Amino acid sequence: MTTSQNTKDMSRRKFMTLAGGAAGLAAMAAMGLSPKYGDCSPNIPEIDINKMTYTENEADVLVIGGGMAGLFAAVKAYDAGSKVILVSKGRLGSSGQTPFAKGIFSFDPSSAKMSLDEFVDTVSRSALGTNNPVYTRQMAEHSLARVNELKEWGFFNSPLYNKSFNNPIKERNIPVKERIVITHLIKEKGQIVGAAGFNLDVEKILFFKAKSVILCTGAGGFKPNGFPICDLTHDGTVMAYNIGAKVTGKEWNDGHPGRAKNAAACFDGWGNMFEQKPNVTGVEVHHDLGVDLNYKAYMSGNSVAGGPPGSGNSVAGGPPGSGNTVQGGPYRPAEFAENNYRNSEEKPCAGIPPGGGDPLKEGGAPGPGMGRTPVGGSSAGMSIHKSEGLVPINDKCESTIPGLYAAGDALGSYMAGAIYTQIGSSLAGSAVQGAVAGKAASEYCQGLEMPNISNAKMNKVKEEILAPLKREAGYSPAWVTQTLQGIMIPNFIIYIKKERLLKAALAYVEELRDHHMPMLKAADLHELRLVFETANMIISAEMKLKASLLRKESRCSHYRLDYPEMDTKNWNAWINIFKGDDGSMKFEKQPFESWESYVRKV
Amino acid sequence: MTIKKIQGCIGCGTCIETCPTDVIRKDPKTKKAFIAYPADCQICHLCRMYCPVDAITISPEKSIPVVVSWG
Numbered sequence: 001m002t003t004s005q006n007t008k009d010m011s012r013r014k015f016m017t018l019a020g021g022a023a024g025l026a027a028m029a030a031m032g033l034s035p036k037y038g039d040c041s042p043n044i045p046e047i048d049i050n051k052m053t054y055t056e057n058e059a060d061v062l063v064i065g066g067g068m069a070g071l072f073a074a075v076k077a078y079d080a081g082s083k084v085i086l087v088s089k090g091r092l093g094s095s096g097q098t099p100f101a102k103g104i105f106s107f108d109p110s111s112a113k114m115s116l117d118e119f120v121d122t123v124s125r126s127a128l129g130t131n132n133p134v135y136t137r138q139m140a141e142h143s144l145a146r147v148n149e150l151k152e153w154g155f156f157n158s159p160l161y162n163k164s165f166n167n168p169i170k171e172r173n174i175p176v177k178e179r180i181v182i183t184h185l186i187k188e189k190g191q192i193v194g195a196a197g198f199n200l201d202v203e204k205i206l207f208f209k210a211k212s213v214i215l216c217t218g219a220g221g222f223k224p225n226g227f228p229i230c231d232l233t234h235d236g237t238v239m240a241y242n243i244g245a246k247v248t249g250k251e252w253n254d255g256h257p258g259r260a261k262n263a264a265a266c267f268d269g270w271g272n273m274f275e276q277k278p279n280v281t282g283v284e285v286h287h288d289l290g291v292d293l294n295y296k297a298y299m300s301g302n303s304v305a306g307g308p309p310g311s312g313n314s315v316a317g318g319p320p321g322s323g324n325t326v327q328g329g330p331y332r333p334a335e336f337a338e339n340n341y342r343n344s345e346e347k348p349c350a351g352i353p354p355g356g357g358d359p360l361k362e363g364g365a366p367g368p369g370m371g372r373t374p375v376g377g378s379s380a381g382m383s384i385h386k387s388e389g390l391v392p393i394n395d396k397c398e399s400t401i402p403g404l405y406a407a408g409d410a411l412g413s414y415m416a417g418a419i420y421t422q423i424g425s426s427l428a429g430s431a432v433q434g435a436v437a438g439k440a441a442s443e444y445c446q447g448l449e450m451p452n453i454s455n456a457k458m459n460k461v462k463e464e465i466l467a468p469l470k471r472e473a474g475y476s477p478a479w480v481t482q483t484l485q486g487i488m489i490p491n492f493i494i495y496i497k498k499e500r501l502l503k504a505a506l507a508y509v510e511e512l513r514d515h516h517m518p519m520l521k522a523a524d525l526h527e528l529r530l531v532f533e534t535a536n537m538i539i540s541a542e543m544k545l546k547a548s549l550l551r552k553e554s555r556c557s558h559y560r561l562d563y564p565e566m567d568t569k570n571w572n573a574w575i576n577i578f579k580g581d582d583g584s585m586k587f588e589k590q591p592f593e594s595w596e597s598y599v600r601k602v
Numbered sequence: 603m604t605i606k607k608i609q610g611c612i613g614c615g616t617c618i619e620t621c622p623t624d625v626i627r628k629d630p631k632t633k634k635a636f637i638a639y640p641a642d643c644q645i646c647h648l649c650r651m652y653c654p655v656d657a658i659t660i661s662p663e664k665s666i667p668v669v670v671s672w673g
Contacts, residue, residue: 090619091620094619094620094648099622099646159651160651162652178619179619179624228622228646231622231644264604264662266644266645266647267645267662268645274646274648475672479670482673526627526639526642529624530642
């Protein structure tokens, strides 16, 4: 809207400054507040909602996310004959965790030190049954082919991935739309029909009609300190949950430690690893906990020294110099007690980087916390790679909603299980699953007509996207996120779990969900993004707490102080989460060995 | 402090696209990059590594906002 002296034509911002602002000032005076505390002013959008434009895009296959999974999904869907659009909240190869993943696993049958069958069995033993061997095998089986394609595209020639990711995309002329925040998945008559979101730079809402959608949206956390996942907020998982998809894996915890000093500095905490070129890793199966450090700190306080290798299920440590051994704590299978760099004295507290590469074996860079005072939970809110996200109904990465696929960290494939097993397999798994999903989604589209999104649905989505900008009063997403972090990040909530505290945290999170989430406000497009991210984190927190309460045992990266033993009688099962008909969060147990029969049933 | 300063910017916009958390924006008047949302910086250095003219300086320090009863 152009500037005008006419009140009728006045922009909303101007109008609010005069009218709303004056009303606000009066209200504040009545409350005894002085306007000099400037934050107590009405929400005055810095963008003009009246300038908002709407566009409609069409694709056979819509890929959401521009990391490793998104790259392969787009390329393989295109190569299978589909019209593809890739849309990303950030930029191809430089958002999510992909830019920081420096190790990629390749199972090369000609040089691997064990057979494919032995590899799958070894991972399954380390994962204590929590992995899905179908996806473990698929990752290993296809990894070499994906690594070879990445070599062709120049992936291993630079520490920065944007250029190499663009090579196959530009060669195929696949349209890429960056800095688009997808806020809604759209379903009509039980099938996926597209997605919608907004542009971060200009006032524009975008609708994407698609026969099939592949979520390559990664996982997420609570915008934690020291781990590069502050742009990952479980967007894909929560959008899919909202339209009825089943999701899983919320009770598990990624256990990366960070540093006490400058805890928010991801780059510094990881040494010079971000500036290294990626490498290929070979077979080496671990049982990398991380939560054991949280246990030690919980029992004895910080600082935490690394325990000796082979300490089995007793966690050594305690205050430095105390010589004390902290008894109990997370179980580690004896077979995997040795050769674990997380617990090795020479290499204290080194974590595996996103993607699972071993920084120590890839140029000697330290992992987070290494050589400094470590603090637990730098990745707070994130599960184990590939063990949270949409429930797959087959080995083609298809979700419980027809036409909706997920790959990489957005798919709860349990490829590695509820613990880190094979180093570098996380990045390899994203490449492999992206390719599998791309091809499968393309096949799904064959013979389907382009679906329609009804006007009623489009109007509803528009209203929901614009609502935080129109809200004259409410809560800033930054404040709500900070409050959520205070509830969820301390080690006595999601790391060292017990019923009373999980329930206490849940009461807080339900308050944020019921009271604050509907009142989130935004003054610009950056803040609008934070609103949707904050809401997604709140729903994910609810899932994490409820799943953690349900799982009355300890296993892999889930540790209950009140149920410290593994319960194979009752808990050889995954927990699936879905929205009930009444809108409430529902849970079901899915026995590990039932996957194939479960799949046929769904 | 997070991103500390941007000096010698040529206005190419690469850092803006590269930042995973949307911290940097372009000043419509100067056509140069500026630090718009420092509170959301995750100190990952991607902007610095992608900058073609080494214009970006980053500090490892970050302060947490004080706790207030609403905001």
